[in-house]
Amino acid sequence: MAADPNDHDTLPADAPRGAVFVCRNLQYAYLDRFPALDGVSLDIMPGEMVALLGANGCGKSTLLKVLDGLIHPTSGTFHAFGELVTEEHLEDEQFNMGFRSRVGFVFQHSDAQVFSATVRDEVAFGCLQLGLGPAEASQRVDDMLAFMELESLADRAPFQLSGGQKKKVAIASVLVMNPEVLLFDEPTAALDPRTQSWLADLLSELNAAGKTIVHATHDLHVLEQIATRCLVFSEDHQIIRAATPEEILADHDLLLAANLVHQHPHTHTKTTGTITHSHVHPTTGHHE
Amino acid sequence: MRDATAPPETPAWLLRQPVALCPCGCIGKRQKASYLERTLTGGSDLMHQVMFSEDVARLPGVLQRLDPRVKLVGTMLLLVAVGLAHHITTLLAAYALVLGLAWWSRVALAFFIRRVWLFIPIFTAIVVLPAAFSVVNDGDVIVHLWTWNGEPEGLTSQGLFSAALIIMRVAVSVSLAVLLTITTPWGRLLNGLRGLGVPRLIVLTINMSYRYIFLLLEAVGDMYESRKSRQVRAVKHDAAARATVGASIGTLVGKCGHLAEEVHQAMVARGYRGEVHALDATKMAAIDRAAALTSVVLAAAILSGDRLLGG
Numbered sequence: 078m079a080a081d082p083n084d085h086d087t088l089p090a091d092a093p094r095g096a097v098f099v100c101r102n103l104q105y106a107y108l109d110r111f112p113a114l115d116g117v118s119l120d121i122m123p124g125e126m127v128a129l130l131g132a133n134g135c136g137k138s139t140l141l142k143v144l145d146g147l148i149h150p151t152s153g154t155f156h157a158f159g160e161l162v163t164e165e166h167l168e169d170e171q172f173n174m175g176f177r178s179r180v181g182f183v184f185q186h187s188d189a190q191v192f193s194a195t196v197r198d199e200v201a202f203g204c205l206q207l208g209l210g211p212a213e214a215s216q217r218v219d220d221m222l223a224f225m226e227l228e229s230l231a232d233r234a235p236f237q238l239s240g241g242q243k244k245k246v247a248i249a250s251v252l253v254m255n256p257e258v259l260l261f262d263e264p265t266a267a268l269d270p271r272t273q274s275w276l277a278d279l280l281s282e283l284n285a286a287g288k289t290i291v292h293a294t295h296d297l298h299v300l301e302q303i304a305t306r307c308l309v310f311s312e313d314h315q316i317i318r319a320a321t322p323e324e325i326l327a328d329h330d331l332l333l334a335a336n337l338v339h340q341h342p343h344t345h346t347k348t349t350g351t352i353t354h355s356h357v358h359p360t361t362g363h364h365e
Numbered sequence: 366m367r368d369a370t371a372p373p374e375t376p377a378w379l380l381r382q383p384v385a386l387c388p389c390g391c392i393g394k395r396q397k398a399s400y401l402e403r404t405l406t407g408g409s410d411l412m413h414q415v416m417f418s419e420d421v422a423r424l425p426g427v428l429q430r431l432d433p434r435v436k437l438v439g440t441m442l443l444l445v446a447v448g449l450a451h452h453i454t455t456l457l458a459a460y461a462l463v464l465g466l467a468w469w470s471r472v473a474l475a476f477f478i479r480r481v482w483l484f485i486p487i488f489t490a491i492v493v494l495p496a497a498f499s500v501v502n503d504g505d506v507i508v509h510l511w512t513w514n515g516e517p518e519g520l521t522s523q524g525l526f527s528a529a530l531i532i533m534r535v536a537v538s539v540s541l542a543v544l545l546t547i548t549t550p551w552g553r554l555l556n557g558l559r560g561l562g563v564p565r566l567i568v569l570t571i572n573m574s575y576r577y578i579f580l581l582l583e584a585v586g587d588m589y590e591s592r593k594s595r596q597v598r599a600v601k602h603d604a605a606a607r608a609t610v611g612a613s614i615g616t617l618v619g620k621c622g623h624l625a626e627e628v629h630q631a632m633v634a635r636g637y638r639g640e641v642h643a644l645d646a647t648k649m650a651a652i653d654r655a656a657a658l659t660s661v662v663l664a665a666a667i668l669s670g671d672r673l674l675g676g
Contacts, residue, residue, distance in 0.1 A: 147630045170638070177636040184634075188580055189627035194572045195552030201644050206636030211644055218644075234419065234551050236579045254635065 086161045089154070096120045096156075097258055097289050098144055103153035105139055113139035114150065115314040121291060123257075126284040128300060129293040130325065131310030132336035137293035138185065141260045144291060145182040178207050181256035185263040187243035191235040196227060196246050199235065203254040221253040241272040248279070259283065261292035265299065277302050295337055300326065309335050421547045426470030428548040432653040433557025439660030440545045446667040447537045453526075455671040456533040462663065463540045470548050477547075481540045489535045490528070497524030551575065556644075565641040577624065584620055588613055 092099040098121040105114040113136045121127055121144075129137040142148045143155055149164045156162065157176060167173050181203075184190045193199035200221055204214045222228045225245050235243060244264075251259065264280070265273045277299045284290050284305075292303065300307065300322045307325045309318040311334070318331055325331065332338040422429060428436060447459050467477045497520050499506050500513070504521025511518050546554065551572075558568050592609070 142630070145634050147634060173638065174636065177634070182631075182634040184627065184631055186627060189624060190631040192573055192576055192628050192631065193552075194555045194576070195550070198552060198643065202632075202637075203635035205642035205644065206638075208642075215644060232550055232552060235576065237419065250635065 088156055088159060092156070093120050093122065095123060097123050097125075097158060098291075099154075099156040100140075100143070101154045103140070103143060103150040103155065105136075105143065105148065105150050109151075112314050114143070117153070117314070117316055119308060119316060119319075121258075121289060123289055124284070124287055126280065126290045126303065126305045127292075128304035128307045128322070129291065129310065130295060130297075130300075130307050130335065130337055131293075132295065132312055135310040135312055135335075136314040137310060138262050141182065141262050141291065141293055145180055145260055146176060147182070174207060178254060179256055180258045180260065181251035181254055182260040183247050183251050183262065183264065185266060187240070187247040188235075190247040190250065191238075191243050193235070195232050195234060196238075197222070197231045199246055200227075200249050200253050203250055207254060217253050221249045225249045225252075241268055244268060244272065244276070248276075252283075256288075258289040258291065261290070263294060263296075264292055265294065265296045273299065297326065297332075297337060309337070311335055419550055421472055422550045422553075424471040426472070426548060428466060428470040428544065430652060431656050432560075432649050433549050433553045434560045435649065435653045435657045435660070436545055436549060437554075437557045437561060439656060440541050442660050442664040443541055443667070444538055446664040447534060447541070450534070450667060450671040451530070452671050452674045453529055453533055454674060455667060456530070456537050458670065459667050460533070460537045460540065463537060463544060467540075467544055470544070472544070472547060477540070477543070481536060481543055485535060485539045489532050493528040493531045497521060497528045499524070502527075559643060565643055568643075569641045573628070577628075580624070581617065581621065584617060585613075588616065 088099060089101050098119070100117060100119050103114045103117040104112075106112045115136075117136070117140060129140060131137050139148070143150055144157075146155075146157075146162050146167050149155075149162075154161060158179065160166070160172070160176075162176065167176065191199050193202055197218060200218045201214050204217055205211075209217070222231055225248070227242075227245060227249060230238065230242060230246070235246065238246065261280070264276055268276065273296075280290055280292070280303045290303075294300070294303075304322045307318075307320060307322055308316050309320075309325060309331060311317045317335065318325065318328075320328075329338070443459070447456065450456055450459065464474060464477075468474060495501050499518045499521050502521065502524050504523035506517045506519045507522045507525070508520035509517045510520070549557070555568050555572050558571075559565060592613075
């Protein structure tokens with residue numbers, strides 16, 4: 078029997094088996110006027126490390142919030158672990174706890190995420206909300222603080238931390254819940270090079286441990302390390318290409334069209350005298 | 366017509382050199398910092414003070430070692446005792462006790478006294494001083510200032526005594542509260558409130574208000590500094606200035622709304638459904654029980670000493 082197209086509870090017929098997330102034709106607009114997603118369809122498989130690439134305002138963060146069930150598409154369907162995710166379904170306590178314990182979200186702005194009185198309380202928040210007992214939660218918090226090298230900051234207030242430390246606390250507060258899927262919004266944004274490198278290593282390590290990772294970025298220089306597949310957004314809020322990082326980085330026309338690199342004339346005076354030509358900038362600091 | 370694919374041309378005026386500042390200082394005039402600037406600077410200083418206070422809370426002093434619940438209950442008892450005292454002598458003795466506790470807890474006394482006396486009693490004095498004048502309350506005029514219908518008018522002994530009593534009461538009470546907050550890290554203080562049975566949602570709300578006040582203070586500071594960096598002439602207090610302040614307030618409200626939404630989403634993302642669960646408070650030690658008993662004895666001593674002084 079053919080699947081009923083209006084039956085949104087069942088997975089779409091073309092959904093791959095065992096997919097973690099299945100999105101079909103997602104539409105979303107802020108204030109019903111400013112489009113953020115326009116017909117976005119994607120599948121995320123277990124163990125994948127997927128990078129959402131695109132210019133500012135193309136819809137990456139909105140998609141991540143949809144994948145975390147924080148906002149809901151105006152049309153289209155989103156299935157997680159084979160179940161339809163809607164506002165109504167998330168009202169159900171059992172479904173909500175199951176979903177929240179399996180999906181963790183690290184926000185771009187750590188200040189929004191790090192709201193507790195101390196680092197210890199912050200890291201404990203998630204696992205206590207999901208029903209872990211105080212003893213087990215305490216043990217997990219201690220383990221996580223040690224893993225993230227945050228022990229010396231355990232009793233510090235969040236406003237006493239640097240940007241990099243806040244990011245570490247935000248990641249620890251999500252990792253402590255041991256979710257299967259980790260969503261990161263611009264994880265390397267506004268971090269110093271050493272913290273960026275540490276974070277890239279952490280993402281690789283978590284992925285190697287079996288975690289599914291989806292992150293939004295327009296940082297191309299660590300892409301090959303932190304992604305096994307890329308989804309490129311156009312500035313029209315649509316996914317225009319899905320490919321490996323190597324394929325994406327090799328496609329200059331695509332990168333230019335998606336506003337991920339720029340092209341401009343400039344001079345090289347230090348090494349070769351004054352020669353003017355045009356080229357793309359996949360990395361920062363090229364002209365130093 | 367300009368080619369749509371070509372980069373926009375730089376306006377000619379942007380390429381001209383700006384008018385240099387005259388080194389002789391003939392342009393404009395020197396002005397003191399405005400009230401708004403001083404308020405913002407004060408807010409920023411307060412933020413640094415709070416950060417400094419956390420350092421005090423980490424010193425190995427007596428109060429720092431106590432369970433926050435004991436400190437909260439002890440402070441409440443002493444506040445009630447001070448509030449019920451009617452003699453300046455009693456209040457002076459209580460103040461000496463607070464200073465002793467501060468010294469014992471390794472708090473720099475100059476910093477502690479300045480923090481209390483520079484602000485709050487000054488505002489209290491502004492409120493209570495009118496009551497010291499004979500035109501407000503009858504009494505024996507001891508400082509003659511003017512004559513009204515043949516009667517001497519000025520400061521009365523009763524009024525000055527009442528004002529001094531209230532100012533001392535406020536000073537001791539504020540000193541107690543400041544001592545509690547600077548010797549207890551904010552997180553432990555909130556744990557103490559939780560341990561005393563204050564609902565977790567209220568504790569979380571207090572915590573988040575405290576946490577984000579600083580963030581918003583930073584936002585206000587940034588907005589003000591960005592405006593100041595573009596300000597060439599002295600600020601006029603006209604309709605345009607009011608409109609700018611109004612726009613800034615509107616922007617800040619918008620930022621607050623956005624931040625509140627993001628914080629809520631961050632909580633929901635980690636399983637928050639309206640009820641907050643938290644790690645349990647620590648257990649009390651022998652020193653805490655002794656401190657609890659001492660605070661009861663001290664509160665009783667203040668009250669009985671005050672009663673012995675009569676009146």
